[in-house]
Amino acid sequence: MAKQAKLIIDKEYRIGEVDKRIYGSFIEHLGRAVYDGIYQPGNSMSDEDGFRKDVIDMVKELDVPIIRYPGGNFVSDFVWEDSVGPVKDRPKRLDLAWRTLEPNKIGVNEFAKWLKKANSEMMMAVNLGTRGIPDACNLLEYCNHPGGTKYSDMRIAHGVKDPHNIKVWCLGNEMDGPWQLGHKTMEEYGRLAEETAKAMKLIDPSIELVSCGSSNLEMPTFGRWESKTLECTYDHVDYVSLHQYYGNEADDTADFLAKSDDMDEFIRSVIAICDYVKAKKRGKKNINLSFDEWNVWFHSKEQELDITQNSPWQLAPALLEDIYTFEDALLVGLMLITLMKHADRVKMACLAQLVNVIAPIMTEQGGGAAWKQTIFYPFMHASKYGRGVVLRPVLKSPVHDTSKHENVTDVESIVVYNEEKDELTVFAVNRNLSEDIELLSDVRGFEGYQVKKHIVLENADLKLCNGAGKEAVCSKRTDRSKLDKGRMTSMLNKASWNVICLGK
Numbered sequence: 001m002a003k004q005a006k007l008i009i010d011k012e013y014r015i016g017e018v019d020k021r022i023y024g025s026f027i028e029h030l031g032r033a034v035y036d037g038i039y040q041p042g043n044s045m046s047d048e049d050g051f052r053k054d055v056i057d058m059v060k061e062l063d064v065p066i067i068r069y070p071g072g073n074f075v076s077d078f079v080w081e082d083s084v085g086p087v088k089d090r091p092k093r094l095d096l097a098w099r100t101l102e103p104n105k106i107g108v109n110e111f112a113k114w115l116k117k118a119n120s121e122m123m124m125a126v127n128l129g130t131r132g133i134p135d136a137c138n139l140l141e142y143c144n145h146p147g148g149t150k151y152s153d154m155r156i157a158h159g160v161k162d163p164h165n166i167k168v169w170c171l172g173n174e175m176d177g178p179w180q181l182g183h184k185t186m187e188e189y190g191r192l193a194e195e196t197a198k199a200m201k202l203i204d205p206s207i208e209l210v211s212c213g214s215s216n217l218e219m220p221t222f223g224r225w226e227s228k229t230l231e232c233t234y235d236h237v238d239y240v241s242l243h244q245y246y247g248n249e250a251d252d253t254a255d256f257l258a259k260s261d262d263m264d265e266f267i268r269s270v271i272a273i274c275d276y277v278k279a280k281k282r283g284k285k286n287i288n289l290s291f292d293e294w295n296v297w298f299h300s301k302e303q304e305l306d307i308t309q310n311s312p313w314q315l316a317p318a319l320l321e322d323i324y325t326f327e328d329a330l331l332v333g334l335m336l337i338t339l340m341k342h343a344d345r346v347k348m349a350c351l352a353q354l355v356n357v358i359a360p361i362m363t364e365q366g367g368g369a370a371w372k373q374t375i376f377y378p379f380m381h382a383s384k385y386g387r388g389v390v391l392r393p394v395l396k397s398p399v400h401d402t403s404k405h406e407n408v409t410d411v412e413s414i415v416v417y418n419e420e421k422d423e424l425t426v427f428a429v430n431r432n433l434s435e436d437i438e439l440l441s442d443v444r445g446f447e448g449y450q451v452k453k454h455i456v457l458e459n460a461d462l463k464l465c466n467g468a469g470k471e472a473v474c475s476k477r478t479d480r481s482k483l484d485k486g487r488m489t490s491m492l493n494k495a496s497w498n499v500i501c502l503g504k
Helices: 053-062 073-077 108-117 133-144 150-157 188-202 222-232 260-278 301-310 328-343 376-385
Strands: 003-008 012-017 022-026 068-069 094-097 099-100 122-125 168-169 206-210 239-246 288-296 346-352 361-363 371-372 390-391 395-397 411-418 423-430 437-442 450-458 476-478 481-484 487-492 496-503
Touching: 003 150, 003 188, 003 346, 003 411, 053 260, 053 361, 053 371, 073 222, 094 423, 108 122, 122 133, 133 188, 150 346, 150 450, 168 188, 168 328, 206 222, 206 487, 222 239, 222 260, 239 260, 239 346, 239 411, 239 450, 260 288, 260 328, 288 328, 328 376, 328 423, 328 450, 376 423, 376 496, 411 437, 423 437, 423 487, 450 481, 487 496
Parallel strands: 003 437, 022 068, 022 346, 068 122, 122 168, 168 206, 206 239, 239 288, 288 346
Antiparallel strands: 003 395, 012 390, 094 099, 361 371, 390 411, 411 423, 423 496, 437 487, 450 476, 450 496, 481 487
């Protein structure tokens, strides 16, 4: 007899409304993300502006509402003025972050045009590494002010009459990291971010600002960095950022799939620090979270080191091109569940990145086909079905230990209720590698609902990858969920991602 997990679902057990921006992503001027990724003039699959239509179609399939730009580490040496105006007059620059060549053929205005085609909006990052307050304010004026000033009139002269009205702005990137150009101490960054935020909100009070949090949970200053910097920025910012990547360098799949528990602890810790600063300052508002870099990233790190050290100053080299396995897709699904679990405080998140660079969408080098990586599918399902109110699942699951984690639940699950559409979606991962689990769900509070579909992503080969013309790992429908008198029985195969949709 299969092991059992039990789930009680009630529409009154609400965590919070999903902000659609948790299904955001990230395009950095890095590797082949921009050039040879979204932009490839002369390709038969590209439109009149040089943007690949097949890539745009895949981005629209993912339904990505916000995309962070232009970095990442790249932003800490970004001279935004070089990326606007007539393309023929723009200078080529050395990108010191990734030791590549930046031709500046795609800049702020071109990316804004691409976003409209992809049905998305921009999350703009400003350079607080090698630049500062005046440059951030000038860029904001260029992008958002209607006209009649130096930088807004410059935008109009560049052929963009209407302002971009970018609503979300990141105050630098990973400023705690010694690898960052213009790296700062927590005191230095806190004061700079505070003064930049004050000035930017004088220009456009409607914008939302993101203060840099720690670059990852392992940073030696984690916790102290958030506390110190938020004490400076609390009155002027709306979010603090989190970044985290996971890898399976040890080839220990069971422990790899437990790493979403670390992500959960990371989020809880940052929420606690935000609330500590709120209490200390006797504040009224919550600082919410922008998890604006997250993914699996470890496959390509040797290649990255070789190119940046031994073959620098290339134009769009193949950097950070992780080819994802089926087990990577399982962890991405678990991380999406973790983000949804904190819908009350995590209001934005960016899968890093979107095309070619640690990405769900790949293009062949030299103008070949675009194709979907394994991680494309859980992200697409979450974005498509994870809109509504997140319900707190009362879950009882068998547990197991791994090499570095204890009491890891076999089943991780979250439930999203879309009241407007009369839809209920159960997301569940069975991360037990050897046993199927029967999930028993009590849905008696949803009278008249029926199982509409049960979608799975599964494969016996955990290391299987997709490729151009070879999408071996893709989702399919099954009939493994049955509903009878308010009780649903679902079979979750070992090592599987499951999306169970119910409706009237």
